[in-house]
Amino acid sequence: MRNKLMIGLMAIALMGCGKAPKVSEELKTSIQTNESFKFVKTKALEVVKTGFNAGDGYGEVWIRDYNTFIELSAEVYPHDELKENLRVFFRLQGDDGNILDGFIPQSKAVQSEGGYTYYYNELEPTYCGHKNDVETDHETSLVQAVYKYVTKTGDTAFLKEKIGDKTVAERMEWAMEFLLNHRWSNEYGLIWGATTADWGDVQQSHPWGVFIDEDTKFSLDIYDNAMFIIALNNMMEIVPESKAKWEPIRDGLAQNTMLHLWDTENDKFIPHVYLDGSPFPADFDENEIYYHGGTAVAIEAGLLSNEQIKISLDKMIANVKASGAGSIGLTMYPPYPEGFFENKGMYPYGYQNGGDWTWFGARIIQQLIDYGFYQEAYEQLLPMTERVVKNDGFFEWYTVNNEPTGSGTFRGSAGVLYKAIEMLEQVIEE
Structure with a gap:
């Protein structure tokens, strides 16, 4: 087996170095005349x-969702409205620097036994928030969302705006420090979370599974750590004075991610490296599972070479064919067996356990475009845009039979699809 540390070092050197090939006239015409693209953009x-809530099935504004449609929102909302949502997350920031998952008007926060615990802050008089703390992407999602807002609008003054006793830039760093102080594995040099399915926020224990409890099994995964790398890259770009501190941390994360989570022999990411033992049966080979979403985010983090991206895409396409799913938004393949998650919605090919999510599938498309795989991006995008036309909406996820389910106005899907189409159109313009 090749030295994994060398792979990590190579990955850092390869960040953002994809070279764009020429676009064929046939592909150019296909992109220009595709009717589903026009429909999707208008519908998005x-x-x-x-609104700003995740979709019609949600009352809250979630940061992991807002991060994926804030750029689209910038097309139709005044900048200050976009900023205000970001401000709310910062006003509700915990006294240890943590960022909440979502916020909701205090008047609509219904406390119930076994339900959400709502958090309040004197800086925020209107909203309160909650946190699905099994996941470790809230802090990184907010930093990425601020980056997208600033680069989309040019509003760099927002970074110097004071919220309480700290500027936005200082609060971003504070959020990143939370991960180092409270979610850091010294042994591996990576951040940890509860054991969930790929990018999901439902752990294997408990009928609901969104809160850390006495049965939680802690582990390292590619999604959380790749999101951290992206957030640090974003922060260092818009807050250059943070680079001296965070660049070595980013470099270490990249090295350690490839060292501990990349399976060189099988050209894939290991689903989990466990800190206190696996929750699954001893005879279960979890590494047979291929995580589509985490791999997409790893590509965005600059961790894979063009050759590795092509191998990853081929594996995803093969997984779609083997499962019968509709698109490479397929969360994973194969899914976890029946009963491995207590949450009843996490049956094989259900919800985050093998559901087909455009929300992540279109992010794969974006990365294919960034790395010059234009033809492949176009071909793999079509099933996603065509089902928006067919179902007249942006559904949260699709079953293995390509049937829409969940929220029918899932803004995250609208945001990432719109951006993927825009990126293809920009390629042929240039």
Whole structure:
């Protein structure tokens, strides 16, 4: 087996170095004349105009979702409205620097036994928030969302705006420090979370599974650590004075991610490295599972070479064919067996356990475009845009039979699809 540390070092050197090939006239014409692209873009703008909650099935504004449609929202909302949502997350920031998952008007926060615990802060008089703390992407999602807002609008003054006793830039660093102080494995040099399915926020224990409890099994995964790398890259770009501190940390994360989570022999990411033992049966080979979403985010983090990206794409396409799913938004393949998650919605090919999510599938498309795989990006995007037309909406996820389910106005899907189409259109313009 090749030295994994060398792979990590190579990955850092390869960050953002994909070279763009020429676009064929045939592909150019296909992109220009594709009717589903036009429909999706128009529909996406209609959907995003109606609010900031994740979709019609959610009352809250979630940071992991807002991060994926804030750029689209910038097309239809005044900048200050976009900023205000970001401000709310910072006003509700915990006294240890942590960022909440979502916020909701205090008047609509219904406390119930076994339900959400709501958090309040004197800086925020209108909203309160909650945190699905099994996941470790809230802090990184907010930093990424601020980056997207600033780069989209040019509003760098926002970074110097004071919220309480700290500027936005200082609060971003504080959020990153939370991960080092409270979610850090000294043994591996990576951040940890509860054991969930790929990028999901439902752990294997408990009928609901969104809160850390006495049965939680802690582990390292690619999604959380890749999100951290992206957030640090983003922060260092818009807050250059933070680079001296965070660049060595980013470099170490990249090295350690490839050292501990990349399976060189099988050209894939290991689902979990456990800190206190696996929750699954001893005879279960979890490494047979291929995580689509985490791999997409790892590509965005600059961890894989063009050759590794092509191998990853081929594996995803093969997984879609083997499962019968509709698109490479397939969360994973194969899914975890029946009963491995107590949450009843996490049956094989259900919800985050093998559901087909455009929300992540279109992010794969974006990365294919970034790395010059234009033809492949176009081909793999079509199943996602065509089902938006067919179902007249942006559904949260699709079954293995390509049937829509969940929220029908899922703004995250609208945001990432719109951006993927825009990126293809920009390629042929250039």
